[in-house]
Amino acid sequence: MKAASVSDYRELARRRLPHIFFEYIDGGSYAEETLRRNVADLEAIALRQLVMRDTTKLDMTVQTLGQTLKMPVGLAPVGMAGMYARRGETQAARAAAAAGVPFCLSTVGVCSVEEVAATGAPPWFQLYMLKDRGYMRELLQRAKAVGSPVLVFTVDLPTPGSRYRDIRSGFSGAGPLRAALTQAWDGITHPGWTWDVFVHGRPHTLGSVQGAVTEGRRVTDFLAWIAKNFDRSVTWKDMDWVRETWDGPIVVKGVLDPEDARDAVRAGAQGLVVSNHGGRQLDGVKSSISALPRIAQAVGGDVEVYMDGGVRSGLDVLKALALGAKACFVGRPWAWALGAGGQPAVEKMLDVLRAELAVAMILTGCTDVRNAGRSLLDEG
Numbered sequence: 001m002k003a004a005s006v007s008d009y010r011e012l013a014r015r016r017l018p019h020i021f022f023e024y025i026d027g028g029s030y031a032e033e034t035l036r037r038n039v040a041d042l043e044a045i046a047l048r049q050l051v052m053r054d055t056t057k058l059d060m061t062v063q064t065l066g067q068t069l070k071m072p073v074g075l076a077p078v079g080m081a082g083m084y085a086r087r088g089e090t091q092a093a094r095a096a097a098a099a100g101v102p103f104c105l106s107t108v109g110v111c112s113v114e115e116v117a118a119t120g121a122p123p124w125f126q127l128y129m130l131k132d133r134g135y136m137r138e139l140l141q142r143a144k145a146v147g148s149p150v151l152v153f154t155v156d157l158p159t160p161g162s163r164y165r166d167i168r169s170g171f172s173g174a175g176p177l178r179a180a181l182t183q184a185w186d187g188i189t190h191p192g193w194t195w196d197v198f199v200h201g202r203p204h205t206l207g208s209v210q211g212a213v214t215e216g217r218r219v220t221d222f223l224a225w226i227a228k229n230f231d232r233s234v235t236w237k238d239m240d241w242v243r244e245t246w247d248g249p250i251v252v253k254g255v256l257d258p259e260d261a262r263d264a265v266r267a268g269a270q271g272l273v274v275s276n277h278g279g280r281q282l283d284g285v286k287s288s289i290s291a292l293p294r295i296a297q298a299v300g301g302d303v304e305v306y307m308d309g310g311v312r313s314g315l316d317v318l319k320a321l322a323l324g325a326k327a328c329f330v331g332r333p334w335a336w337a338l339g340a341g342g343q344p345a346v347e348k349m350l351d352v353l354r355a356e357l358a359v360a361m362i363l364t365g366c367t368d369v370r371n372a373g374r375s376l377l378d379e380g
């Protein structure tokens with residue numbers, strides 16, 4: 001199948017990836033209500049069809065936090081991408097660099113921040129606050145040393161939400177025998193992945209944090225260790241520590257409420273990602289797109305406001321910009337594309353988003369993404 005849309009990459013990933021990894025990427029927490037809302041609420045927004053405008057020239061570039069983005073899209077941090085394609089984080093980082101958009105490396109990436117930076121494009125670095133502050137300090141220094149320009153501090157995961165699909169698939173909570181059998185069966189039934197990732201994609205560790213992990217050898221053991229080491233004591237006061245440790249722009253990711261957004265600004269964030277972690281945390285909370293306008297109104301003048309969650313097309317990107325986002329991030333779309341076909345597929349997926357955004361701009365008469373506002377929406 002030739003992929004025409006983001007959802008086609010999902011289908012291709014479903015065919016190529018071992019079941020446990022596809023389910024890990026695709027799933028949300030509990031009944032997946034918020035995951036569905038993220039997508040459905042974006043779909044439900046109507047753009048205005050505005051005709052007879054001169055749209056010969058389109059400008060999609062945005063300046064943000066000292067960076068020029070060739071389009072208002074970035075690759076959100078997604079854990080363990082090196083299990084979806086060989087050294088997956090490096091492939092995605094190259095694809096993002098080719099498209100002129102930021103790649104954000106997860107704390108729990110298979111490839112370390114050094115390995116990704118060696119592609120020539122130092123990633124934005126995402127921080128999960130773990131209990132070992134000494135190690136966290138070292139990690140931030142390492143990210144800084146390789147030239148990461150922006151720190152993305154994820155605040156919506158003091159503990160992971162329960163993901164039923166991961167329990168059912170055997171990805172989490174399986175004993176060693178079941179895990180070994182699942183892995184063997186997945187290997188036999190997905191030979192393309194086995195050759196690419198299982199054989200040639202080693203080591204399968206969590207590159208940036210492996211020095212801190214004290215238990216287990218498999219990537220799932222690492223994740224289980226991390227889950228036990230998230231620091232639930234963190235408050236806005238700890239932003240002082242982050243600001244002292246990180247000399248550069250800080251984006252707080254995982255805010256859904258205007259009150260938290262104002263606190264993040266007071267604590268010294270330069271940017272916010274309106275996000276519910278792609279519906280993987282507190283199920284039942286509102287969609288990111290429905291939370292966005294009030295947050296943009298509350299703090300949009302003070303910080304850069306981005307959003308993620310449910311963006312599946314360039315049309316969705318324009319809708320988010322119209323409701324106050326400076327740029328959007330995509331999580332599953334790039335993880336699916338990476339699983340489907342590595343760097344070339346991520347590049348094509350970004351091409352698809354760019355082409356769709358261009359058409360959406362032309363047909364709404366919007367020639368410059370910086371001017372996208374509510375006037376592009378049919379709210380009658």
Ligand SMILES: Cc1cc2nc3c(=O)[nH]c(=O)nc-3n(C[C@H](O)[C@H](O)[C@H](O)COP(=O)(O)O)c2cc1C
Binds near residue numbers: 278308329335
């Ligand atoms: C498989 C997967 C792993 C993720 N891992 C992380 C992570 O390590 N750190 C983080 O801040 N967010 C993580 N997220 C959340 C994404 O950064 C992002 O908020 C979410 O995927 C956006 O929703 P979307 O998938 O609908 O685009 C993950 C999401 C997925 C799907």
